[in-house]
Structure formats: C-alpha cells, structure tokens
Amino acid sequence: MAKLAYLNGEILPVEKASVPVEDRGYQFGDAVYEFIQSFNGRLFCLEPHLDRLERSLAELDFPPVSRKTVRQGIEALFDRAKIKQAGIYIQISRGVQPREHAYADNLTPQIVMTIADLEGEIPAEYQKGIAVRTTQDYRWGRCDIKTVQLLPAALEKRRAMEEGLADTIFISPEGMVREATAANAFAVIDGRVLTHPLDEHILPGITRSVVLALCRELDLPHGEKYFTLEELYGADEAFLTATVLGILPVIRVDGHPIAGGVKGSKTHSLQEAFKQKVEQGG
Ligand SMILES: Cc1ncc(COP(=O)(O)O)c(C=O)c1O
Numbered sequence: 001m002a003k004l005a006y007l008n009g010e011i012l013p014v015e016k017a018s019v020p021v022e023d024r025g026y027q028f029g030d031a032v033y034e035f036i037q038s039f040n041g042r043l044f045c046l047e048p049h050l051d052r053l054e055r056s057l058a059e060l061d062f063p064p065v066s067r068k069t070v071r072q073g074i075e076a077l078f079d080r081a082k083i084k085q086a087g088i089y090i091q092i093s094r095g096v097q098p099r100e101h102a103y104a105d106n107l108t109p110q111i112v113m114t115i116a117d118l119e120g121e122i123p124a125e126y127q128k129g130i131a132v133r134t135t136q137d138y139r140w141g142r143c144d145i146k147t148v149q150l151l152p153a154a155l156e157k158r159r160a161m162e163e164g165l166a167d168t169i170f171i172s173p174e175g176m177v178r179e180a181t182a183a184n185a186f187a188v189i190d191g192r193v194l195t196h197p198l199d200e201h202i203l204p205g206i207t208r209s210v211v212l213a214l215c216r217e218l219d220l221p222h223g224e225k226y227f228t229l230e231e232l233y234g235a236d237e238a239f240l241t242a243t244v245l246g247i248l249p250v251i252r253v254d255g256h257p258i259a260g261g262v263k264g265s266k267t268h269s270l271q272e273a274f275k276q277k278v279e280q281g282g
Helices: 024-028 046-059 067-081 124-128 151-162 206-217 229-233 265-279
Strands: 004-007 010-013 031-039 086-093 110-117 130-136 167-171 177-180 183-189 192-195 222-224 237-242 246-253
Touching: 004 067, 010 067, 024 086, 031 046, 046 067, 046 086, 046 206, 067 086, 067 110, 124 246, 130 151, 151 167, 177 229, 183 206, 183 229, 192 206, 206 222, 206 237, 206 246, 206 265, 229 246, 237 265, 246 265
Parallel strands: 130 167, 130 246, 192 222
Antiparallel strands: 004 010, 004 110, 031 086, 086 110, 167 177, 177 183, 183 192, 183 237, 237 246
C-alpha cells in the first residue's frame, strides 16, 4: 500500500501531501509534534500524548486546536493504514504567514501526520545494551516543550553514529545527566532507579512516566532526582526510555562499562513489565 499522510483533515499518499513554503514550521521551527506508537493494532498511551501536545501548544501561545480533530485524524490515519506496529508522527505548525519573526494573530495551524511501519525497527543487538557518548547540553532552555527545533539532537545523534555508538546524552553545565537526543535517561544508583526531575531541561517523556509507575507497581526503590555524569559512570545499571525504543539498556558511557557491560536485573524486570503493559494496550 502507498505510504499515507494526513493533511488538515484529508488522508492522501505522502508524496501528494505538501505545505506552503511560508509555513512558520518550515521557516522558524514554529511547530510542535508528537510521536505515538501502536502495538498489536492498538495505539499506546494516546491520551497522555494528546495531553502533552495540548500543553506544548498552550506553552507556545498557539491558536486553539481541537483535541477531537487531532484524535480523529490520528485514528483515521491509523485505521486506513492498517499497520499493526505503527509509528504516527503528528506535527502542528502555527500556520502560514509572509516571513516575519513576530507571529500574527488568527493564523490557522497546519496539522500534518505521517505513519510508518515500525516492525523490527530497533536493531536486535540494541536489546543487549547500547554504548553512548555524552556532550554538554547546548539546546534551548525549554526542552520540556516538544518542538520541531531538533538540530542539536540531529547533530549529536549523527556524531554518535559516526563514532559507532547508539546515542548521545546531554549533560548540564553543572555536570548533571539530562536526557539523550530523543529519550529520557535513567540510572540505578545505590539500588534506586533514578531519573532527572521534570523541569524545563528535559522532555516529560510518556515512557518515562510509564516506567516510574512500573517501579511503584514492582516495589522498586526509585526517585526523580538529579545525578551527575560521574555517578552515571559508576551506576549499577542505566537505560534510556522512549516511545520508539521502550526501555533500552545502556552498557557503556564514554567508554566506561556500566554494570560490567551487561544488562542489569532491574532493567530486565522493567523491560518484562513494560512488555506486558504494552501487550495489554497500556
Ligand atoms: C528529547 C526527548 N526526550 C525524551 C523523549 C521520550 O519521550 P516519549 O517517551 O514520550 O517518547 C523524546 C522522544 O521523542 C525526546 O525527543
């Protein structure tokens, strides 16, 4: 079947879906996005993704966008594409306007979606654990908003790949571990599963919150707490979380082996519990 896209209420082949060159998303990165995955033919955590999308829109003072319209668009595209393990990318730009930094009132947001088949997307060897590098965070100061301004993430993911690594983790100027290019970062330190608290320096990941809930269910000691790169080097275990990755063990950071270079037991328990949750539809 031809690859499909959604464009402002219409579903059409992706190559026929186009937006005007004066779209503010194209010229200023003035757009927000979401990425939702389905498992066994069911969309996982749809409502939390819509909540986050609404928050991103509100934080950037976008004109109103109906949650119902977006939900119906996602469901229509998903139904038409008939992909069991789908990744749906949703982008909403502020609208189209002759190029001018200050945005006009009453623009019409442009809603675009694409859908891809994610079956077998993550390389099998990643399940054993990945090696990552780190760099000082040079992204903007509102990483809690899911905007399409992703150049540092794109550059640092590419640099990681050029070095034969899977990803890059951003570190604060004070040496705190923030998150990876498109995933939240966790470490097990002194027996506790820790991740960066929610603030303007990290994305409030949906998978992150599922994992924290699983820690509660499994009675694993855990917390939202800052930790340093030095602490990560010495951690018992480490992993990344993201919609497209699930829970991915990290076994090497800047060349330092974590947990002797093998996946840890808490990471394994969380992966198993996550798999069950996904199979039950969230
Ligand atoms: C910077 C960043 N952090 C974290 C995440 C993980 O978020 P989620 O679990 O909602 O996919 C993403 C996902 O795209 C991201 O881009």
